[in-house]
Amino acid sequence: MSASLLASAGVSAIQLGAAVAGGPLLYGLMAKVRARAEGRAGAPVRQPLLDLWKLLGKERIHAGYSSVVLPLAPLVLIASTAAAVVIAPLVSTGPALGRTSDAFVMVFLLLLGSVAVALAGLDAGTAFGGMGASRAMTIGALAEPALLVALLALSIQAGTSNLPGIVSATLAHPGWVATPERVLALAALVIVVLAEAGRIPVDNPSTHLELTMIHEAMILEYAGPELALVTLGGMMRLGLLLSLLSNLFFPWGIAAMGSIPRLVLGLTVLAAKTGAIAGVIAVAEVSAAKLRLFRVPEILSAAFVLSVLAVVTGLVLP
Amino acid sequence: MSAALFLGALGLGAAGSLAGAALPPRARGGVAALLTAGACTAAFAAAARVLASGVTVTASSAQILPLTGATLSLDPLGAVFVITAAVVGAAASCYAVGYAARGGGSRAATGLLPLFVTSLLLVPAAASITTFMAAWELMALSSLLLLLTGHRRREARDAAQWYAVMTHAGAAAILLALVLLGAHAGGQSFAAIQAHAGGIPPAVRSLAFVLALAGFGSKAGAVPLHVWLPRAHPEAPGPVSALMSGAMVNLGVYGIVRTGDGLLGGGELWWWLAVAGLGVASALFGGIHAAASADLKRLLAYSTVDNMGLVLTGVGAAGALAVTGHRVPAALAMIAALFQLVNHSAFKGCLFLAAGSVQRAAGTRDLDSLGGLLRRLPVTTTLFGIGALSICALPPFSGFASEWLLLQGFLRGFTAHGAATATALLAGVAALALTGGLTAAAFVKAFGIGFLGQPRTPSAAAAGEVGPAMLAGTAMLAVPCLVLGVVPGAVVPLLARAAGTALGRPVAGGAVPDPLRAGASLAIAGSTDVIQPALLAAVLLAGLVLAWGLVRLRARAGAERGHRARRAEAWGCGRELQTARMQYTATSFAEPLQRVFDDVLRPDRDLDVSHLAESRYFEQAVTYRSRIDDAVERGAYRPLIAGVRRWGEVARRAQNGSVHRYLAYGFAALVILLVVLA
Numbered sequence: 002m003s004a005s006l007l008a009s010a011g012v013s014a015i016q017l018g019a020a021v022a023g024g025p026l027l028y029g030l031m032a033k034v035r036a037r038a039e040g041r042a043g044a045p046v047r048q049p050l051l052d053l054w055k056l057l058g059k060e061r062i063h064a065g066y067s068s069v070v071l072p073l074a075p076l077v078l079i080a081s082t083a084a085a086v087v088i089a090p091l092v093s094t095g096p097a098l099g100r101t102s103d104a105f106v107m108v109f110l111l112l113l114g115s116v117a118v119a120l121a122g123l124d125a126g127t128a129f130g131g132m133g134a135s136r137a138m139t140i141g142a143l144a145e146p147a148l149l150v151a152l153l154a155l156s157i158q159a160g161t162s163n164l165p166g167i168v169s170a171t172l173a174h175p176g177w178v179a180t181p182e183r184v185l186a187l188a189a190l191v192i193v194v195l196a197e198a199g200r201i202p203v204d205n206p207s208t209h210l211e212l213t214m215i216h217e218a219m220i221l222e223y224a225g226p227e228l229a230l231v232t233l234g235g236m237m238r239l240g241l242l243l244s245l246l247s248n249l250f251f252p253w254g255i256a257a258m259g260s261i262p263r264l265v266l267g268l269t270v271l272a273a274k275t276g277a278i279a280g281v282i283a284v285a286e287v288s289a290a291k292l293r294l295f296r297v298p299e300i301l302s303a304a305f306v307l308s309v310l311a312v313v314t315g316l317v318l319p
Numbered sequence: 320m321s322a323a324l325f326l327g328a329l330g331l332g333a334a335g336s337l338a339g340a341a342l343p344p345r346a347r348g349g350v351a352a353l354l355t356a357g358a359c360t361a362a363f364a365a366a367a368r369v370l371a372s373g374v375t376v377t378a379s380s381a382q383i384l385p386l387t388g389a390t391l392s393l394d395p396l397g398a399v400f401v402i403t404a405a406v407v408g409a410a411a412s413c414y415a416v417g418y419a420a421r422g423g424g425s426r427a428a429t430g431l432l433p434l435f436v437t438s439l440l441l442v443p444a445a446a447s448i449t450t451f452m453a454a455w456e457l458m459a460l461s462s463l464l465l466l467l468t469g470h471r472r473r474e475a476r477d478a479a480q481w482y483a484v485m486t487h488a489g490a491a492a493i494l495l496a497l498v499l500l501g502a503h504a505g506g507q508s509f510a511a512i513q514a515h516a517g518g519i520p521p522a523v524r525s526l527a528f529v530l531a532l533a534g535f536g537s538k539a540g541a542v543p544l545h546v547w548l549p550r551a552h553p554e555a556p557g558p559v560s561a562l563m564s565g566a567m568v569n570l571g572v573y574g575i576v577r578t579g580d581g582l583l584g585g586g587e588l589w590w591w592l593a594v595a596g597l598g599v600a601s602a603l604f605g606g607i608h609a610a611a612s613a614d615l616k617r618l619l620a621y622s623t624v625d626n627m628g629l630v631l632t633g634v635g636a637a638g639a640l641a642v643t644g645h646r647v648p649a650a651l652a653m654i655a656a657l658f659q660l661v662n663h664s665a666f667k668g669c670l671f672l673a674a675g676s677v678q679r680a681a682g683t684r685d686l687d688s689l690g691g692l693l694r695r696l697p698v699t700t701t702l703f704g705i706g707a708l709s710i711c712a713l714p715p716f717s718g719f720a721s722e723w724l725l726l727q728g729f730l731r732g733f734t735a736h737g738a739a740t741a742t743a744l745l746a747g748v749a750a751l752a753l754t755g756g757l758t759a760a761a762f763v764k765a766f767g768i769g770f771l772g773q774p775r776t777p778s779a780a781a782a783g784e785v786g787p788a789m790l791a792g793t794a795m796l797a798v799p800c801l802v803l804g805v806v807p808g809a810v811v812p813l814l815a816r817a818a819g820t821a822l823g824r825p826v827a828g829g830a831v832p833d834p835l836r837a838g839a840s841l842a843i844a845g846s847t848d849v850i851q852p853a854l855l856a857a858v859l860l861a862g863l864v865l866a867w868g869l870v871r872l873r874a875r876a877g878a879e880r881g882h883r884a885r886r887a888e889a890w891g892c893g894r895e896l897q898t899a900r901m902q903y904t905a906t907s908f909a910e911p912l913q914r915v916f917d918d919v920l921r922p923d924r925d926l927d928v929s930h931l932a933e934s935r936y937f938e939q940a941v942t943y944r945s946r947i948d949d950a951v952e953r954g955a956y957r958p959l960i961a962g963v964r965r966w967g968e969v970a971r972r973a974q975n976g977s978v979h980r981y982l983a984y985g986f987a988a989l990v991i992l993l994v995v996l997a
Binding site (some may be wrong): 017046057058060061062063064065066067069070072075076079081082083084088089098100101103105106110111112113115116119120121123125126127128129130131132133135136139141142143144145146148149150153155158160161163166201202211221222224226227230245294295298305309312313316 | 401598610622671676690691693694708711712713715719723726727729730733734741745749751752755756757759760763764766767768771772784812840846847848849852857858859860861862863865866867869870871874883884885886887888889890891892897899901902903907908910911912914915976
């Protein structure tokens with residue numbers, strides 16, 4: 002009992018480390034791929050990590066009218082994302098507290114981080130912060146139903162909403178990968194992940210014009226270590242979402258139980274899978290433009306319709 | 320013992336009402352509150368004993384009501400509603416002491432509040448048609464009069480008018496339904512109706528259920544019968560709006576469950592699909608309006624419509640699953656619905672009390688005139704924050720546990736094959752998911768605009784923290800938000816017992832297996848699905864501490880810098896000037912969502928641009944007005960009212976006040992009668 006407990010704690014520690022280091026690296030990789038596709042050399046892949054380390058050592062500066070919410074929000078974002086990373090089936094299907102790793106819990110944990118950052122956006126009492134918070138909550142409100150219903154489609158198929166359970170069930174039934182409900186749910190989830198992670202076509206993380214910002218506008222008042230935390234939180238979320246996407250729909254390579262060579266293999270395969278997805282997204286971003294804000298609800302409702310269709314197909318088809 | 324306790328509670332409540340009305344002004348508030356709190360404690364104890372033992376207690380008296388006598392019976396289902404009413408009632412009466420202190424508590428207000436609380440305790444225990452209707456009317460009238468204590472304001476008078484009409488139309492429908500059942504069953508006690516329900520013709524049963532659904536649904540704020548709710552709840556005084564939203568709307572749900580599942584013993588599938596449909600419509604409509612509203616208490620009222628919609632969806636799903644024979648998922652959905660209802664009482668009561676404090680302190684409940692209250696009212700802000708986190712279903716607060724359970728109830732239901740049920744369940748999940756996001760947007764707006772940033776008006780800047788009685792009352796409801804979230808296992812087994820009573824058969828330990836195991840975790844029986852909220856809370860707390868430690872460690876390594884953060888001007892595109900007017904307002908925050916849901920909200924927009932006399936290329940002033948009325952009210956009720964008024968005009972032509980004409984009418988009527996009878 003205690004040996005397996007130790008093993009699952011080890012899995013969780015590896016996953017947390019992978020998210021803390023891997024999130025920024027994934028971000029750097031996407032920036033690199035974009036730069037190459039645009040014909041530039043680009044910064045090294047490890048650049049985001051260096052930036053974060055530098056920011057952590059800087060002075061703490063708070064904007065004029067901000068309250069305790071401003072410094073607290075990054076901590077809540079990191080804590081909620083870390084909790085999600087610790088319990089999710091990323092490297093292995095047996096992380097610590099894996100029993101409690103429920104698909105719906107994951108949604109509410111992500112929402113906790115989003116709400117914290119949105120409140121921080123309103124805390125300094127500026128126009129840009131409010132604008133960002135308003136837009137982010139609008140997009141979040143429309144992305145959440147698609148996310149929940151798509152996860153419901155997977156849960157109905159697997160007979161459980163436990164994420165390691167869904168992953169194991171997919172491993173046991175390889176044929177599920179190509180079922181219509183899976184394909185529809187995948188399409189819905191891809192759109193939702195792009196929206197939740199603030200990527201093109203919903204948001205542009207590298208914009209410098211305040212009026213076009215969503216996530217960046219919310220965190221405009223952050224500086225120094227708090228900026229580092231809030232940025233790291235966003236990067237960890239991106240890593241988590243891409244890893245979950247790859248493991249839910251293509252789980253092969255994930256370690257069943259915690260022997261060290263298997264975990265190393267699991268980590269390598271996970272890095273390869275998420276790296277590949279990130280590369281594809283980066284290439285797609287180069288050739289796509291950000292949508293106008295009021296067109297975003299349209300693609301999100303498309304995602305919602307796809308997810309509902311996924312549930313209906315799953316119920317109608319044998 | 321329980322019966323004596325419960326009767327004692329009712330006596331204390333009546334004494335509180337008398338004390339509130341009769342004592343001199345200085346003493347009346349405190350004594351009435353003390354007696355009401357005593358009544359709530361006794362009722363809580365009695366109901367808790369019933370719930371813990373599962374034994375129904377009854378009491379009856381031939382003297383209290385003329386002709387029929389009064390019959391009381393408290394079973395586990397009713398006990399859940401008594402407990403929620405008792406907790407909200409105790410908190411509201413404690414709060415009322417402080418609320419009245421500065422506003423000058425009128426004799427009517429202090430006398431009626433205990434009466435309202437007592438009637439809320441009485442309704443779930445009433446066990447005959449006459450007792451039930453007497454308690455129901457006592458509740459309606461005392462709350463109506465409490466609403467009218469603000470009669471100097473036009474809005475309050477309007478709200479009272481809507482409330483009076485809707486609640487009495489509802490009461491008429493309920494009375495008709497119960498009398499129909501009583502007449503066919505040959506007895507007016509609920510036990511007699513339940514015993515003979517099988518012999519009642521199906522058409523009569525369905526008619527009675529539809530009537531009861533309309534009457535109780537209106538009380539629960541089900542769209543399209545909700546129109547009184549977003550008017551009455553905001554206009555009522557602070558403690559009364561908390562009681563209305565936290566306890567009174569629950570009794571609408573109680574009525575539907577009691578009539579459909581209890582008295583009629585299940586009934587037909589389409590009944591429950593109708594309940595679920597009403598629930599989905601209410602959840603969506605309420606959620607969208609809450610997200611768009613800029614008035615703090617109106618936002619809370621619409622969010623009540625939304626939450627009651629979710630509860631009704633759960634009740635509908637439970638009923639549909641039970642009727643089709645899927646008892647385990649039905650019990651799960653019913654437990655989830657009851658849990659959501661109990662949690663809603665706690666967080667909405669807390670939020671309404673905190674909103675009342677804001678209104679008292681800043682003199683307004685318009686979010687666009689508030690701001691920066693975190694500095695001025697730190698405790699109230701914290702309590703509002705706990706309620707807001709809870710209603711957004713964020714872990715580890717209470718809304719999270721109940722919404723998860725509701726989702727699990729829906730998920731288990733999908734194993735039950737049947738196109739109609741599956742469609743209802745899918746609609747339920749979609750409504751739950753959409754309102755989840757909308758609620759988060761609404762409460763980020765309420766908290767972020769109202770309590771963070773800079774004050775937008777001088778009155779908001781001058782607001783001061785409210786007194787200890789009001790804070791204590793609000794805190795009494797904030798504590799359950801956290802406790803029920805971290806250890807849901809403490810109450811869920813009791814709710815399972817109540818759900819068993821509701822569905823007419825014991826679930827725990829009976830023929831039907833327990834649908835879930837609740838302890839430190841909530842685990843769905845027969846599957847791997849489980850949440851461990853306490854553990855999750857610990858992980859979150861550990862993450863918080865670790866991240867904080869990381870910042871501290873690196874800051875210390877970064878040499879000589881001080882630990883205190885430096886203050887700097889916020890970014891304004893290079894302009895070093897930041898005024899309160901530059902902040903986002905609640906209206907602008909809600910604008911994108913309002914645009915998305917334009918078809919539901921149908922806002923009135925008015926843009927006035929006036930140009931300078933010298934050149935029309937230069938604008939002198941721009942005025943923008945936006946108003947969101949209830950589309951259901953405008954589309955369905957206004958034409959109805961206009962029609963009634965037109966009929967009134969027509970009827971008036973026949974009545975011009977002339978005695979000769981009335982004599983002629985009398986003569987004509989006599990002649991017609993003679994002709995017909997002859």
